[in-house]
Amino acid sequence: MAMSVRAVEPQDLADVTRVLTESWGGSTVVAMGRGELVDAAAQPGFVAELDGELAGIITYAQRGDSVEIITINAVIPGKGVGATLLDAVRAVATERGAARLWLITTNDNTHALRFYQRYGFDLIGLHRHGVDRARKLKPSIPAEADGIPIRHELELELPL
Template identity: 40%
Template structure:
C-alpha cells in the first residue's frame, strides 16, 4: 500500500519531473496566472516505481484549490485519499471550501469529483481557448475527441 505524506522541500525536483511527465510542465495556468505547481504544498505517495500519487494545493481567501491531482494507478483509492487529505488540511487552515477545476472534455474528472461531494460551481466558456493563446502547446482536441475549450470549476463545502 502506498503511504501518502505531505510534500517536503526535498521533494520539489521529483515533483517537477513528475508534473512535466504527466502534465507537460509544472506550470499550470489558473485564471490567466502561471502557477508553479511544483512549489505548492500538497501530498505525495511513493512506491517502488517512483511517484504513485500527487496533489498540489493553492490556498486563497476562504478556500483551498486542488491544482493538480494524479493517481498513477486508476481506481486504487489514492485519488480519493488525496482529496480527503486536501479537505482535512483546508479545514485545519480554517478554510470553508475545496475547489477543483477541469476541462470540458475530462468526463472522468467530472464524475470523480462529483462522486466525492463536489458540485458544479462555474463554467468559464472559452477559458482554454484564452490559455492556448499564451501556451500554443495546449491541444485543440481533448479526450474522446472533444474540442478542448472550456473550464469547469467544482466546489465542495467543508462545513
C-alpha cells in the same frame, strides 16, 4: 497494499516535476480560474505512496477562505490514490478554517468530472471558452482529447 500520504518535501521536487511534466507538459500550469501561470511544483502538496512506490501527487493553494486544487495526478490509477490525496488536502483546508475546496477541469475530462462528483464536489460554473484564454498563456495546451475539442472550464466546489 499499504498507502501512505505525506506532505511534499524538498527531496520530492524531481519526482513532482517529472509527474507534472508527464501530465501537464511541464510544472507550469494555468490556474484556469484565475488566468495566471503557476509553478505547480512550487506549491504545497502531498505525495501518495503505495507500498513505497510513488502513487500520486496533489498540489494546492489557499486563497482567502478557499483552497484551490491546482493539480492532481494518480500515477497508479484505480487504487483510491486520488481520493486519498483529496482527503489530505481537505483535512488541511478544514484545519485552516477554509469554507470550500474548489478546482477547475476542462470539458473533455469526463473521467475526472465523474470522479470529482462522486467525491462530493458540485459543478458550480461553466467558463465558456476559458481554455481558449488559457492557451494565450500556455500555447501547448492541446486542442482536443479523445476527439473532444478542449474549449471550456468547469468549476467544481466542495463546501467544508
